[in-house]
Amino acid sequence: MTASQPMIASQPIPAPRGDVFAAARARFPGAAKWTYLDVAGRGILPSTTRAAVDAYLDMNVADGGDKAAMFAMVESARARFAALINAAPDEIAIIKNISEGLNAVACAYPWREGDEVVVCAEREHPNNIYLWHNLARRCGIVPVQVANEGGHVPVERMIAAIGPKTRMVSVSSTTFLPGFRTDLDTLGAACRERGVILLVDGAQSAGILAHDMARTPVDALVVSTQKGLLGLYGMGFLYVRRAVAEGLSPVYLARFGVDLGDAHEADGGNDDYALMPGARRFDLGNHNFPAAAAVDASMAMLADVGVPAIEAHACGLALSLAEGLKDLGLPIWGLPPGPHLANMVTVGGPGGDFSWAEPLYAHLAQNGVKLSVRRGLLRFSFHLYNDASDVGRVLDLVRGWRDAGNRISS
Ligand SMILES: Cc1ncc(COP(=O)(O)O)c(C=O)c1O
Incomplete structure (x- = not known):
């Protein structure tokens, strides 16, 4: 098992199937428009789901439902x-x-x-x-x-x-x-x-x-x-x-x-x-x-994709973002990884001065990253429509921000 393959309790979960996830991602216009890392706030809808709601509304418009x-x-x-x-x-x-x-x-x-x-x-x-x-x-x-x-x-x-x-x-x-x-x-x-x-x-x-x-x-x-x-x-x-x-x-x-x-x-x-x-x-x-x-x-x-595979995919991406941000010098809540690892990455932790997190949030948001701030901390969250390019995008933006002399830790 590789470091990026998380576990549910003590059972290994299936390896991600890249092709399936690429096909799934293609159904989400929001995943092309944004680096969308905020399912913990709310998910984005696939276009197939939009079509199902449209069909429902069409019935109501045409016949009262x-x-x-x-x-x-x-x-x-x-x-x-x-x-x-x-x-x-x-x-x-x-x-x-x-x-x-x-x-x-x-x-x-x-x-x-x-x-x-x-x-x-x-x-x-x-x-x-x-x-x-x-x-x-x-x-x-x-x-x-x-x-x-x-x-x-x-x-x-x-x-x-x-x-x-x-x-x-x-x-x-x-x-x-x-x-x-x-x-x-x-x-x-x-x-x-x-x-x-x-x-x-x-x-x-x-x-x-x-x-x-x-x-x-x-x-x-x-x-x-x-x-x-x-x-x-x-x-x-x-x-x-x-x-x-x-x-x-x-x-x-x-x-x-x-x-x-x-x-x-x-x-x-x-x-x-x-x-x-x-x-x-x-x-x-x-x-x-x-x-x-x-x-x-x-x-x-x-x-169709299977939730166990989604879990492996989303948690693997979360872990690679957590480790990448840590390597850039950010404090990550929850490393080293363990059975607690899920699909979320929180920057910051209990106590400490995280006043630098809001300007970093603004920088990411201005550059097309959707994430959330909860209790002053940055929260990134992954789902099946995310891929490694989303992780790379955030790491590039944070690196650029840090290299421009901005504070990224307490
Ligand atoms: C763990 C948890 N419980 C509850 C809620 C919200 O509750 P409700 O669906 O009643 O608005 C959220 C966030 O939206 C949540 O993250």
């Missing part, structure tokens, strides 16, 4: 997402965003005062923090905060924090900053052993890192579609393992969460009803159909 076709599209997207993570379609609900999915699971649980949730808030997105404070105020639960370790979600510390009152552990599969992956296998096994629900925010990994719900003991996984799944804002998927879902009682309930067989969506409405099996009980009303058209088309492409 065909409801049966719209639902067929949603079911296709649900099934594709299920296949992507090796789950069953009934274990997937259609949601709006990460916040909604996390809240749906958290609020459906029958909490009692004093029950605990374990979370490493320093590494979580605010949308995986406020819900716990809200439940603390509303139901008297106790969020147990575990400190991060050098930017990592410390899985062993999280496990050590699980006590007799712990009911859930909530964590990101890959953190939004610095973009390290969490060891879900170890954390999930410990949760399963102790009867604790593991709720995962998959915003940063869906469509980029391989997830296998039959192998990794995750109870619920929440994803949105505008990042690695290459879709649009306003739609997401909520995986809930069937046995867990069927022990939960949704706080919001509407027609699609109720089992009326093949009856029309406007039928039903009395107080004698059964919830849909599995995670479908979390479906509410009509969906974001254009977003379903988009993500359905994009997931077909992701499945």
Whole structure:
């Protein structure tokens, strides 16, 4: 195995297939226009996905749309997402965003005062923090905060924090900053052993890192579609393992969460009803159909290439950028590489003066590089449409900036 071939846990992942990635890249006009290194913010759409959304809109313009076709599209997207993570379609609900999915699971649980949730808030997105404070105020639960370790979600510390009152552990599969992956296998096994629900925010990994719900003991996984799944804002998927879902009682309930067989969506409405099996009980009303058209088309492409191959490709490029930037003298959060390596590179780290990062960001942005600044640090992120020329472009720009006498370290 070469240095640029990362590992998932201890298993080597397939070598990248350059031709497949070149063909994929050609479908992304944005990848030709920009050095696009910001899937952690949102992905760019392939032109085939644009065509699928256009076809949906054309139906609406011409005929007002065909409801049966719209639902067929949603079911296709649900099934594709299920296949992507090796789950069953009934274990997937259609949601709006990460916040909604996390809240749906958290609020459906029958909490009692004093029950605990374990979370490493320093590494979580605010949308995986406020819900716990809200439940603390509303139901008297106790969020147990575990400190991060050098930017990592410390899985062993999280496990050590699980006590007799712990009911859930909530964590990101890959953190939004610095973009390290969490060891879900170890954390999930410990949760399963102790009867604790593991709720995962998959915003940063869906469509980029391989997830296998039959192998990794995750109870619920929440994803949105505008990042690695290459879709649009306003739609997401909520995986809930069937046995867990069927022990939960949704706080919001509407027609699609109720089992009326093949009856029309406007039928039903009395107080004698059964919830849909599995995670479908979390479906509410009509969906974001254009977003379903988009993500359905994009997931077909992701499945053709294969997420394990995408993971190897994106993580390999991230590693080569990280090492190249380090050789130029920049501080990189997360080197030397290890199992935490994902598709992201963060320049900077905890503490220190990174006031030089904003001018460097402006220089890169003016020269066609799309990246993001989070908490004052530069964040680059890769997907299947990136290639080695993107890495080379950033390294050339940083080298030129440094050689012109600009500061690139604290
Ligand atoms: C890890 C993580 N969680 C959540 C979000 C956003 O949550 P929502 O989809 O509810 O806007 C982001 C960023 O967009 C994120 O990176």
